[in-house]
Amino acid sequence: MSATVETRDTVEALSVEKYKYGFTTEIAMEEFPKGLNEEIVRLISAKKGEPDWLLAWRLKAFALWQKLEEPHWARVEHPPIAYDELYYYAAPAAPAPKSLEEVDPALLNMYEKLGIPLNERAALAGVAVDAVFDSVSVATTFRETLAKSGVIFCPISEAVREHPELVRKYLGSVVPYGDNYFAALNSAVFSDGSFVYIPKGVRCPMELSTYFRINARNTGQFERTLIIAEEGASVSYLEGCTAPMRDENQLHAAVVELVAMDDAKIKYSTVQNWYPGDAQGKGGIYNFVTKRGACRGKNSKISWTQVETGSAITWKYPSCILQGDGSVGEFYSVAMTHNHQQADTGTKMIHIGKNTTSTIISKGISAGHSNNTYRGLVKIMPNASGARNYTQCDSLLIGDQCGAHTVPYIESRNASAKVEHEATTSKIAEDQLFYCRSRGLSEEDAVGLIVNGFCKDVLKELPMEFAVEAQKLLAVSLEGSVG
Amino acid sequence: MLEIKNLSARIGDKEILRGVNLIVPDGEIHAIMGPNGAGKSTLSYVLSGREGYEVTGGEAIYNGQDILALTPEARAAAGMFLAFQYPVELPGVGNANFLRTALNAVRRARGEAELDAVAFLKLARAALKNLSMQDDMLKRNVNVGFSGGEKKRNEVLQMALLRPGLAILDETDSGLDIDALKIVAEGVNALRSPVFSALVITHYQRLLDYIVPDRVHVLAAGKIVRSGGPELALELEARGYAGLEVA
Ligand SMILES: Nc1ncnc2c1ncn2[C@@H]1O[C@H](COP(=O)(O)OP(=O)(O)O)[C@@H](O)[C@H]1O
Ligand SMILES: [Mg+2]
Numbered sequence: 001m002s003a004t005v006e007t008r009d010t011v012e013a014l015s016v017e018k019y020k021y022g023f024t025t026e027i028a029m030e031e032f033p034k035g036l037n038e039e040i041v042r043l044i045s046a047k048k049g050e051p052d053w054l055l056a057w058r059l060k061a062f063a064l065w066q067k068l069e070e071p072h073w074a075r076v077e078h079p080p081i082a083y084d085e086l087y088y089y090a091a092p093a094a095p096a097p098k099s100l101e102e103v104d105p106a107l108l109n110m111y112e113k114l115g116i117p118l119n120e121r122a123a124l125a126g127v128a129v130d131a132v133f134d135s136v137s138v139a140t141t142f143r144e145t146l147a148k149s150g151v152i153f154c155p156i157s158e159a160v161r162e163h164p165e166l167v168r169k170y171l172g173s174v175v176p177y178g179d180n181y182f183a184a185l186n187s188a189v190f191s192d193g194s195f196v197y198i199p200k201g202v203r204c205p206m207e208l209s210t211y212f213r214i215n216a217r218n219t220g221q222f223e224r225t226l227i228i229a230e231e232g233a234s235v236s237y238l239e240g241c242t243a244p245m246r247d248e249n250q251l252h253a254a255v256v257e258l259v260a261m262d263d264a265k266i267k268y269s270t271v272q273n274w275y276p277g278d279a280q281g282k283g284g285i286y287n288f289v290t291k292r293g294a295c296r297g298k299n300s301k302i303s304w305t306q307v308e309t310g311s312a313i314t315w316k317y318p319s320c321i322l323q324g325d326g327s328v329g330e331f332y333s334v335a336m337t338h339n340h341q342q343a344d345t346g347t348k349m350i351h352i353g354k355n356t357t358s359t360i361i362s363k364g365i366s367a368g369h370s371n372n373t374y375r376g377l378v379k380i381m382p383n384a385s386g387a388r389n390y391t392q393c394d395s396l397l398i399g400d401q402c403g404a405h406t407v408p409y410i411e412s413r414n415a416s417a418k419v420e421h422e423a424t425t426s427k428i429a430e431d432q433l434f435y436c437r438s439r440g441l442s443e444e445d446a447v448g449l450i451v452n453g454f455c456k457d458v459l460k461e462l463p464m465e466f467a468v469e470a471q472k473l474l475a476v477s478l479e480g481s482v483g
Numbered sequence: 484m485l486e487i488k489n490l491s492a493r494i495g496d497k498e499i500l501r502g503v504n505l506i507v508p509d510g511e512i513h514a515i516m517g518p519n520g521a522g523k524s525t526l527s528y529v530l531s532g533r534e535g536y537e538v539t540g541g542e543a544i545y546n547g548q549d550i551l552a553l554t555p556e557a558r559a560a561a562g563m564f565l566a567f568q569y570p571v572e573l574p575g576v577g578n579a580n581f582l583r584t585a586l587n588a589v590r591r592a593r594g595e596a597e598l599d600a601v602a603f604l605k606l607a608r609a610a611l612k613n614l615s616m617q618d619d620m621l622k623r624n625v626n627v628g629f630s631g632g633e634k635k636r637n638e639v640l641q642m643a644l645l646r647p648g649l650a651i652l653d654e655t656d657s658g659l660d661i662d663a664l665k666i667v668a669e670g671v672n673a674l675r676s677p678v679f680s681a682l683v684i685t686h687y688q689r690l691l692d693y694i695v696p697d698r699v700h701v702l703a704a705g706k707i708v709r710s711g712g713p714e715l716a717l718e719l720e721a722r723g724y725a726g727l728e729v730a
Contacts, residue, residue: 430534435571438531439585439641440559440592449584453575453624 019275020476022245025110025215029134032089034218038062040088041188047089048157048191051164054171061177061187068181074344075373075405076313078286081251088189090216091136103139107131111139114242115469116211127238127465128153130194130210132223137192142206151204151235152197156224159195166197170228174257174294174321182253182288182315186222190255193223198233198264207236207463212252214243214274214285220251227257229264231297236267238466241310243275247283249312254289262297262324267305269462270318271470274310276477281340281369284312291318292348295327295356303330304347305461307470309477312341317375319348322356322384329358332458334470336451336477337370337402346376346407351384351417360391363455366402367478373405380417387417395425396454398447398478448475484508485649485680490541491705492529499525501705502541507649507698510677514691514716515684517702518724523684524568526702527653531565532558545649559585560592562648566638566655568684573625578637581625582607586644610643613673614666631658639670646674650681656690668693688720 032043041062045055070081097103100118111118111131118131118139128142130153137155146153152163160167177187194210214221229235243250252274258266268291277284287310293302304318320329331347349358358378366372378389395404406423428450436446452459452471459467485507492500499522507513517523529536530543532555543550550558573581587597598606607621616636626634635655642650655667671681671694683694691699691713699715700707703724709715 429571431571432573434531434533434555435567435573436581436585437555438533438559438565438567439581439645440556440588441585442556442588443554445584445588449576449581450573453573456575 019245021114021242021273022275023113024244025106027104027106027215028093029090029216030093031087031216031219034087035084036086036088036189044089044189044191048160050160053168054160057172057177058188061184062189064178065181065184065188068184070181074315074375075371076315076342076344078249078313081286085218086251087216087219088222089191090134090219091191092133092138096136097138100139100141107133107138110213111211114211114213116240127207127209130155130208132192132194132210132212134214134216134219134221137194146204146206149202149205150199151202152195153208154195156193156195156226157191159226163195163197166228167195167226170226170257170259172257174259174292175255175290180290183255183290186224186253186255186290189220190222190224193225193254195225196227196235196237198229198235200230201232203233204235207238207465209238209240212239212241214250214252217246218248218250220253223254225254225256227266227268228259229261229266231262231264233261234265236269236463238269238271238463240271241274243285245275245278245283249284249286251286251288252311256289256291256318258293258302260293260295260297260300260302260327263299264297265301265303266293267303268293268318269466270306270308271462271466271473272306272308272310272314273473276310276341277312277339279339281312284341285310287311287314287316289316291316292321293319293329294321295324295329297327298324298353299326300324301328301330303332303461305332305458306334306345307458307462307473308333308335308343308345309473311343314343314345316345317347319350320358321350321352322358323352325353326355327353328356331358331360331362332461333362334365334455334458334474335362335372335374336365336474337367337372338477339368339370341368341370343371344373344375346374348377348379349389351378351380351387351389354384355386356384357388358390360389360393361457362393363458364393364395364404365398365451365454365478366395366404367398369401371403371405373407375407377409377411378419380412380414380419382413384414385416387414389417389419391419391421393421393423394454396451397425397427444475444479447478451475451478484546485682486544488542488544490529490543491539492525493537493539494525494535498539499705500529503702503705503707505700505707507680507682509680511697512671512675512681512683512694513698513700514696515682515700515702516686516716516719521702522705523702524653527565527651527682527684530651531555531563556588557592559589559645564642564645564647564650566635566642566650566652568653568657570626570634570638572627574627576625577621578623578625579604579607579621582621582641582644585641589645607644610640614640614643614670616640616666632660632663635659636663636666639667643670643673648678648680650674650679651684652681653684654686656685656687664690665693688716691716
């Protein structure tokens, strides 16, 4: 047996239980009856004390969803999802905490264990956190600090009550409820998520972040995030996600909407580490997410950065609608799949305004028996003169049982537009591994180093505090992949 | 001490090493010369554990340990170092990060404390200074966009930091101008000690003006065909390898 095979086997044996966020938290929960019908939609809305217009919107979405079919154009496979077997609402039974002091210690402990201390003194300096547990937000830190500069950062359910005019104006304005199957589902049953509003001219004084945790069994998580940056405002927002290890698949169907007005900047980063399932492909999260940003104002900018290492299946295309003249869209992505994971991810850049520019840097890493697809659309509308896009898609294969696919669509309806696309597929070269190992690095560390190097152009876009975390995550997620 | 006994190896079906015998005592530097295709690089790879090189006979013992049974990283931990004839590029991997990761891996294996970024940088800057190299070497990606000479000097930098007990330098002098050659030689000479030994593979006698070897061996067609003192290198320089292959 070669040294490589031996290392692989040993590591595989050790790494079965490598997902360190896989624990469950015991806490008294309130759950609505399982299954989905109009009654459940009404219950969720009533639970949140929502105004009539929102209930009506949910019901329209639900009625439409019932007529829609699950999309099957992505390169992913899964058995039919039993929507009637899912729970659509699960929340800690205790009354909603009014302040951090009232949050259940079991929850605080859990977030502590995940490395997200919610206690403001222990928190990461300069990062405000909204913690979403199953269907509800359980805590939002640094709200007062933020309020001083006029920034609103709160659970979206609260925003519906406290800032109804803003929510009503923007909710569904970027991702309409009928946009796609999962967006319709989310619009009908979304239970919580984060709301961010940055007033005119304000540069948000802290990083904002939401930490999503699925805990309850058989429960879908349907969060909804809405971020609005008024003229000249800027914000950097980060989301992280984990879930316990469970044998059954769980559905996560989120919607994220971003709105940037004139000269506004929104940087949205994701480190997605939902439970990916075990080495045989059992369990794991179905991550079916619609994320879209509208650059409504001139010279506005929306930048998506994602590091996707978790989930059994990932289906997401964070996109930019470049409406304002001179607006800028960016998409930086690392998608890593291992074992039996499947990822079909990419972006859409829709150039509407003049002199709009977009950049797409996608790094796909496939190992084990996984499948990893980049799917992207660059669309230049007739009025988008001077539009530019640069796309670079690189795939790295580890082993010979996995697949990497690149599906770029380009539609240009303006002759002055310039669209560039580069793509590469490579394997980790034997000489690179040997070079590292001859310097004393273990094979796993060598692969981690080379993969991190491969992803560098994307990782450097992450806020500093999270770049280090993401690097470690990439290395850990690859354990047992070499061969 | 390195003891190579009757070592044979092949790549695929091709027999490359055909019974190499060589002893390098601690504290000594030995040169290996020989025509192109003789198997010099193959010997260095077999000693460092590269995959694809199948040992078909013989043994290699370093400090009493059968190294052929070890992984490449375990050989590094045991104190061996190979300066590559063709150093490998690692896109996106910063040189400082690479060097520190390597150094800490080796330190860990030797039971020494790992170095934090600050302590490492201090050490690395000092090593760079000794080798008359620019600090920006640390910021660049490993060997990416390096000139031939920079790549070779980067190998010597790694050697200086890892402080091996046994260094194998595979044509580290090839393609270097005389100043770079002197830097490489200084790098090796600085490591000279009673517990350091080196195998210096070279085509040219001129390197041996700066690294004076204790012994010179000629490898031809997979075997050591002649051994002698430093004067052998001069003789080879004058007369070439003609006639040696058949010995
Ligand atoms: N990967 C390989 N596959 C097949 N033959 C090889 C390979 N590498 C080297 N060889 C052959 O092995 C012989 C020795 O090569 P090498 O060790 O590189 O010689 P040297 O370093 O002395 O010039 C040469 O005939 C060369 O063609
Ligand atoms: Mg050679």
